[in-house]
Amino acid sequence: MTTTTKAGAELAREIEKRRTFAIISHPDAGKTTLTEKLLLYGGSIREAGAVKSNKIDRGATSDFMEIERQRGISVATSVMSFEYGGKIINILDTPGHKDFAEDTYRTLTAVDSVILVVDSVKGVEEQTERLMEVCRMRNTPVIVFINKLDREGRNPLELMDIIEEKLSISVRPLTWPVNRGDRFKGVYNLVEQNLYLFRPGKTSIEEDRILIENLEDPRLPKEVGEEDSTQLKEDVELIEAAYGDFDRDAYLSGDLAPVFFGSALNNFGVRELLETFLDISPAPRARETDIRTVAADESKFSGFVFKIHANLDPKHRNRIAFMRVCSGTFQRNTMFHHVRAGKSIRFNNPYSFMASKKDVVDSAYPGDVVGLYDRGDLKIGDTLTTGEQFMYQGIPSFSPEVFQELTNTDPMKSKQLEKGIRQLTEEGLAQLFIQDQGRRKIVGTVGNLQFDVIQYRLLNEYGASCRFTPLNFARACWLTSPDRKKLDRFVESQRRRIAMDKDENPVYFAESEWDLNYMRREYPDIDFHFTSEFK
Ligand code: G4P
Numbered sequence: 001m002t003t004t005t006k007a008g009a010e011l012a013r014e015i016e017k018r019r020t021f022a023i024i025s026h027p028d029a030g031k032t033t034l035t036e037k038l039l040l041y042g043g044s045i046r047e048a049g050a051v052k053s054n055k056i057d058r059g060a061t062s063d064f065m066e067i068e069r070q071r072g073i074s075v076a077t078s079v080m081s082f083e084y085g086g087k088i089i090n091i092l093d094t095p096g097h098k099d100f101a102e103d104t105y106r107t108l109t110a111v112d113s114v115i116l117v118v119d120s121v122k123g124v125e126e127q128t129e130r131l132m133e134v135c136r137m138r139n140t141p142v143i144v145f146i147n148k149l150d151r152e153g154r155n156p157l158e159l160m161d162i163i164e165e166k167l168s169i170s171v172r173p174l175t176w177p178v179n180r181g182d183r184f185k186g187v188y189n190l191v192e193q194n195l196y197l198f199r200p201g202k203t204s205i206e207e208d209r210i211l212i213e214n215l216e217d218p219r220l221p222k223e224v225g226e227e228d229s230t231q232l233k234e235d236v237e238l239i240e241a242a243y244g245d246f247d248r249d250a251y252l253s254g255d256l257a258p259v260f261f262g263s264a265l266n267n268f269g270v271r272e273l274l275e276t277f278l279d280i281s282p283a284p285r286a287r288e289t290d291i292r293t294v295a296a297d298e299s300k301f302s303g304f305v306f307k308i309h310a311n312l313d314p315k316h317r318n319r320i321a322f323m324r325v326c327s328g329t330f331q332r333n334t335m336f337h338h339v340r341a342g343k344s345i346r347f348n349n350p351y352s353f354m355a356s357k358k359d360v361v362d363s364a365y366p367g368d369v370v371g372l373y374d375r376g377d378l379k380i381g382d383t384l385t386t387g388e389q390f391m392y393q394g395i396p397s398f399s400p401e402v403f404q405e406l407t408n409t410d411p412m413k414s415k416q417l418e419k420g421i422r423q424l425t426e427e428g429l430a431q432l433f434i435q436d437q438g439r440r441k442i443v444g445t446v447g448n449l450q451f452d453v454i455q456y457r458l459l460n461e462y463g464a465s466c467r468f469t470p471l472n473f474a475r476a477c478w479l480t481s482p483d484r485k486k487l488d489r490f491v492e493s494q495r496r497r498i499a500m501d502k503d504e505n506p507v508y509f510a511e512s513e514w515d516l517n518y519m520r521r522e523y524p525d526i527d528f529h530f531t532s533e534f535k
Pocket of ligand 1 (some may be wrong): 028029031147263265266
């Protein structure tokens, strides 16, 4: 074997070992609890309570203080890596609060699959629907975990229908619950055809579970009662008839979601979820760039930045850029090509996130996330390569929903304000749109909370103060047209309603859905887009 093929085989082995995914849910469905239980399996934590929830559930005014405190936690938990069953698992954390949804959307661009947690009592909630839309944009494979079976939840068959309808995805249960709430008896594994009985217990790893081999086992009616035993047999028959065989290809193409039931709090149904996940979920795959598809096992390194986090120490302005490795092997102290800036860049102390500690990393493989210290060179969406000139796709800005005009209230500090707002928007906290050659600044966000955060951080980290004035816009749309002249004319005629985004692309602000539809009718040659990336 030549050295190259040996290296190639090693790279292929490393890729095959990796599983990079995010757990998503509406707040309170149990994402933190499930993450914690998965980490218990990996042995990276020993007791429950070690993973801190990143949710913020108080009133908006006191929230930003809480966010400051939580920024520390969220650096540590942004990526959690552990080994289990011969695999290296990278869980990418996503913020719980809806005002930070855009951060979640971006993180979803860096994963290969998703576990979606649904509360069995509440069903599919609003934020889940939006997160699924983002998954669908990239055909991300999704596994559903229906949580809190120990609570008096909805009928599981009804839940299947709700998920199919609200999330526009076909489902295939792989486990099935025996009753629920106080009468929750256990979960039947439809693939292995055996039943695990439920014994409440919050921290153990299932040594207290009882296994029943099949539905004919005489212990079944003895353990769960005649009624539940009969019901289970009927349910299983119905499911097998209604859903057919599990089609892994349909899962991998994002068309079919396997469904698991359990109780994260009681660590029940979590092992089935984890083991099936490792069996069926995709290893890092090829990804699209603006010029070609890049296979994960190409020998040359490439990756992209999907998140930037300001350093907590305001005296040291450096930031941490989270980069997903997409192909080849990332090596410390190597010169890489920063495609957007057209220059070489080297990282002396990149770190990995094994066992939720930060460790300096010498090499990383596709699927891994590396933390890079950045002095302002990197932006979200930047691609690093080994010399090749391409940019990874699929890291768009999404249309914000709340808009406010930013006014400087301390003329002595305008430089600080300029720098601060540029850096904070580069972190992805909000989007900045510019009118009148920079004289008018419009900040767009997904929720109101970011305005408090921006004001607070501008003052504390940059010494700049500002005021926000609400604007009556509902959506921002990126504009294109096959006819450049028509686009220029449109931009000129709608000057008050158009601003430039960070890449100098024109964006139209619509006051309402009605307004947007009217413009679409009036200007059929202009295309209005809800994300900044379009083909
Ligand atoms: P999130 O990250 O999705 O926001 O949810 P998180 O895990 O923080 O869980 C939200 C609440 O639901 C927590 O209760 C948690 O204990 C509870 N929970 C999670 N899984 C289960 C389950 O399987 N069964 C039941 N009954 N409850 C579950 P909390 O009271 O908000 O917080 P805590 O004080 O218990 O930590």
